[in-house]
Amino acid sequence: MKLTPDQQAMLDGEQGWPLQIAMQMLTAVGAALDATDMIPVTSTHLVIDGTALGEAGRDFLERLVDEGGRFAIPASINAIAVDRTKADMSTEEHDQIRMLQACEKMGALPSCSCNPFIQGILPTFGEHVAWSESATAPFVNSVLGARTNREGATAVASALTGLAPRCGMHLDKNRHGEILLRVETDISGVDQFSLLGALAGRLAGDRIPVLDGIATTPSTDEYVAFGAAFAIHGAAAMFHVAGITPEAPDIGTAFGGAAPAEEFIIDEAAIAAEHAATANGTAGPVDVVSIGCPHASLDQLRDAEAMLKNGQASRDVTFYIHTNRSTWDAADAEGVIETLTGAGVSVTADNCAVVSYDRVPTGTRLATNSAKMALFARSVSDAEILFGTTADCIAAGITGTWGSGTGNSGTG
Numbered sequence: 001m002k003l004t005p006d007q008q009a010m011l012d013g014e015q016g017w018p019l020q021i022a023m024q025m026l027t028a029v030g031a032a033l034d035a036t037d038m039i040p041v042t043s044t045h046l047v048i049d050g051t052a053l054g055e056a057g058r059d060f061l062e063r064l065v066d067e068g069g070r071f072a073i074p075a076s077i078n079a080i081a082v083d084r085t086k087a088d089m090s091t092e093e094h095d096q097i098r099m100l101q102a103c104e105k106m107g108a109l110p111s112c113s114c115n116p117f118i119q120g121i122l123p124t125f126g127e128h129v130a131w132s133e134s135a136t137a138p139f140v141n142s143v144l145g146a147r148t149n150r151e152g153a154t155a156v157a158s159a160l161t162g163l164a165p166r167c168g169m170h171l172d173k174n175r176h177g178e179i180l181l182r183v184e185t186d187i188s189g190v191d192q193f194s195l196l197g198a199l200a201g202r203l204a205g206d207r208i209p210v211l212d213g214i215a216t217t218p219s220t221d222e223y224v225a226f227g228a229a230f231a232i233h234g235a236a237a238m239f240h241v242a243g244i245t246p247e248a249p250d251i252g253t254a255f256g257g258a259a260p261a262e263e264f265i266i267d268e269a270a271i272a273a274e275h276a277a278t279a280n281g282t283a284g285p286v287d288v289v290s291i292g293c294p295h296a297s298l299d300q301l302r303d304a305e306a307m308l309k310n311g312q313a314s315r316d317v318t319f320y321i322h323t324n325r326s327t328w329d330a331a332d333a334e335g336v337i338e339t340l341t342g343a344g345v346s347v348t349a350d351n352c353a354v355v356s357y358d359r360v361p362t363g364t365r366l367a368t369n370s371a372k373m374a375l376f377a378r379s380v381s382d383a384e385i386l387f388g389t390t391a392d393c394i395a396a397g398i399t400g401t402w403g404s405g406t407g408n409s410g411t412g
């Protein structure tokens with residue numbers, strides 16, 4: 001890779017260990033992906049989940065601080081594995097807080113959310129950024145028209161240097177659609193966009209899909225639900241919605257003038273099949289309700305409040321709505337948190353039912369409206385999944401039962 005004299009000096013260690021290790025990471029990735037040089041990036045989003053990074057992650061971040069590492073660009077933080085306000089933390093939870101504090105010392109914003117978009121953290125069209133958390137990349141690239149690869153640990157290196165290798169989604173030629181998904185059924189609500197995202201991700205694999213047939217511009221909540229499920233079921237960092245997303249004013253432009261390599265029809269039966277594949281639980285008692293994956297917006301909290309105004313969560317159910325601290329505070333100022341808490345809901349901040357040291361136990365019967373939560377809970381807690389609309393999940397939280405009125409009653 002061609003490096004400027006300043007970048008070469010960082011790599012040679014002339015500007016300290018943090019910048020040297022960062023440049024070593026970036027040049028290694030760049031060489032593997034045939035990057036010609038580095039591109040300046042204007043923000044990063046960092047994953048510091050302590051359940052994944054452990055003591056080694058804590059030691060690395062603290063050493064960066066001790067050796068003078070400071071972030072060169074704005075950096076937000078993904079969901080962490082503990083609520084920062086929790087009293088009596090375990091050693092691991094305290095380690096998670098130390099990781100967050102290390103990032104804050106280097107200049108990060110402690111946003112602690114897998115849905116930074118509802119916190120107003122929104123790269124603009126054409127901006128080059130370096131964001132980790134796979135689910136954020138499809139939204140950044142597709143909905144906002146900014147440019148990021150699905151970064152991992154390299155996001156910390158980008159935060160320190162303000163650079164990323166010039167490859168992948170930073171290049172025009174890699175942003176065109178590759179397969180066509182003809183959507184021939186009405187899709188609405190976060191649950192259905194989540195199922196559509198899961199199916200689209202699996203059909204696409206590492207190819208960029210163009211969805212045709214979405215008649216109405218999805219809401220931010222629907223896009224976020226789609227993107228999270230899309231990312232966890234596939235490897236692509238972008239999708240297009242013909243006639244709607246900014247780089248797809250029409251199908252021809254979305255494909256860059258080329259023909260799609262493959263076409264698929266997504267009809268009502270395909271969505272029903274995706275639902276059946278997502279939900280492996282049968283009708284009966286519910287242990288946990290989990291809404292807010294990715295973290296719930298203020299609108300979603302208000303909707304839940306309206307649905308729960310005259311209801312009370314069953315004593316037999318742990319009823320979670322996950323969000324981030326800033327949205328929690330905004331909802332609290334409106335009295336929404338008080339109503340939800342009074343109805344027996346635990347509105348969590350910073351973490352969620354599975355990104356937590358206190359994740360749901362093995363075999364939990366978990367009701368959710370999120371295909372991402374469904375997949376995570378199945379893989380980390382061997383959960384039985386009950387999948388439906390937000391209203392289905394709230395009804396199950398109140399009655400303590402997943403039954404005939406709800407999404408996958410008795411289907412197995």
Ligand code: F3S
Binds near residue numbers: 135292351372
């Ligand atoms: Fe966020 Fe947890 Fe879902 S971190 S994306 S709510 S699995």
